Amino acid sequence: MYAAVETSFDEAGIAVCGLDGHVLHAALSSQVELHAPYGGCVPELAARTHVSDLPQLWRRLPVELVSGITHLGVTAGPGLPGCLLAGINFARGLARGLDVPLYGLNHLAGHVMSPFIPQNGTEPPVGFPHLALLVSGGHTELYDVRSLTDIRLLGQTQDDAVGELLDKVSAMLGYGYPGGARLEQLARSYPGIDDECRYDGEFRLPVPMRASGDLNFSYSGLKTAVVRLVRDERRSLDKADHASLLACLFSVVVESLWIKVADALRETGYEMLTVSGGVAINGFLRARFAAEAEATGARALFPQPRHCLDNAAMMAWLLKLYVDAGERPAPFDMKSNWTPGTR
Ligand code: KG4
Numbered sequence: 001m002y003a004a005v006e007t008s009f010d011e012a013g014i015a016v017c018g019l020d021g022h023v024l025h026a027a028l029s030s031q032v033e034l035h036a037p038y039g040g041c042v043p044e045l046a047a048r049t050h051v052s053d054l055p056q057l058w059r060r061l062p063v064e065l066v067s068g069i070t071h072l073g074v075t076a077g078p079g080l081p082g083c084l085l086a087g088i089n090f091a092r093g094l095a096r097g098l099d100v101p102l103y104g105l106n107h108l109a110g111h112v113m114s115p116f117i118p119q120n121g122t123e124p125p126v127g128f129p130h131l132a133l134l135v136s137g138g139h140t141e142l143y144d145v146r147s148l149t150d151i152r153l154l155g156q157t158q159d160d161a162v163g164e165l166l167d168k169v170s171a172m173l174g175y176g177y178p179g180g181a182r183l184e185q186l187a188r189s190y191p192g193i194d195d196e197c198r199y200d201g202e203f204r205l206p207v208p209m210r211a212s213g214d215l216n217f218s219y220s221g222l223k224t225a226v227v228r229l230v231r232d233e234r235r236s237l238d239k240a241d242h243a244s245l246l247a248c249l250f251s252v253v254v255e256s257l258w259i260k261v262a263d264a265l266r267e268t269g270y271e272m273l274t275v276s277g278g279v280a281i282n283g284f285l286r287a288r289f290a291a292e293a294e295a296t297g298a299r300a301l302f303p304q305p306r307h308c309l310d311n312a313a314m315m316a317w318l319l320k321l322y323v324d325a326g327e328r329p330a331p332f333d334m335k336s337n338w339t340p341g342t343r
């Protein structure tokens with residue numbers, strides 16, 4: 001069995017998957033409430049909390065699973081250095097105690113492969129090549145996934161990530177951190193937004209990077225546009241106005257993501273697209289992408305919602321894929337930047 005420890009950011013997770021890849025155990029310790037008063041993650045606090053949370057998560061693992069572990073993985077990057085170190089140190093001790101090999105794993109590769117985690121047998125097998133859009137609090141990237149170990153960066157955000165934009169807008173409007181889920185709920189209460197995220201209402205926001213001629217993204221200008229719109233509005237906006245404004249915001253965000261994905265599908269001729277990361281929970285994005293992909297003859301695949309936000313199950317699954325492919329344990333180098341084509 002394959003076990004993994006994940007502590008790249010503010011969630012600590014330990015998960016085990018079986019030889020067939022099914023997730024047998026997944027424990028997660030969320031720090032959302034701990035960081036909420038600060039309006040964002042406090043790295044030092046996150047790292048210290050991981051140090052005390054990990055042994056507790058480990059103790060929750062059923063003993064029959066512990067004895068079945070043959071390979072252990074740990075997220076080696078990218079992430080907050082202190083948080084990564086907490087996980088790596090813990091995993092090193094575990095690997096020694098269990099006498100199993102320890103693998104350093106790339107967090108982004110974990111997200112990218114998360115849509116293929118087996119659940120009920122209806123999901124397609126891991127297929128290459130395909131396109132992968134990763135949308136989270138820290139990442140907005142488009143990859144050409146040629147194989148498990150040949151993942152090429154096609155485009156990325158030039159500034160803020162999508163989740164970061166949502167979290168900042170949420171803080172500005174007074175809806176707290178993190179903001180994505182709460183903002184989606186509010187936007188859904190606006191009657192002028194359809195299931196596929198087409199907006200009919202009074203607000204206007206630009207679709208970022210529409211004509212940039214490349215596969216990159218940018219969301220800081222959109223954040224400024226929202227700030228200006230709220231500031232320049234002559235009346236003060238109530239909750240119903242916020243719902244309309246947020247519906248408008250989601251419509252341009254989803255549109256901007258789809259434009260680049262459609263270009264990439266056309267350029268590569270690929271027929272499969274995956275969307276992963278915390279923002280992939282978003283129902284507007286899922287519905288729009290599923291419909292648009294189908295219209296172009298492609299298939300859009302999403303992880304189960306519990307595998308979208310940071311979690312250790314996706315890392316255990318990634319470890320299983322590497323071991324099956326004959327990959328050897330990776331050395332630790334604490335390199336915190338993704339290098340396309342490597343992991
Ligand atoms: O993958 P994740 O845990 O973070 C990184 O690894 O960066 O994703 C967290 C992000 C946050 O920005 C949060 O606001 C966003 O995912 N998010 C959502 C939704 N739920 C969480 N964004 C849009 N719609 C949602 N329903």
Ligand code: ZN
Pocket residue numbers: 107111136277309310
């Ligand atoms: Zn992540």
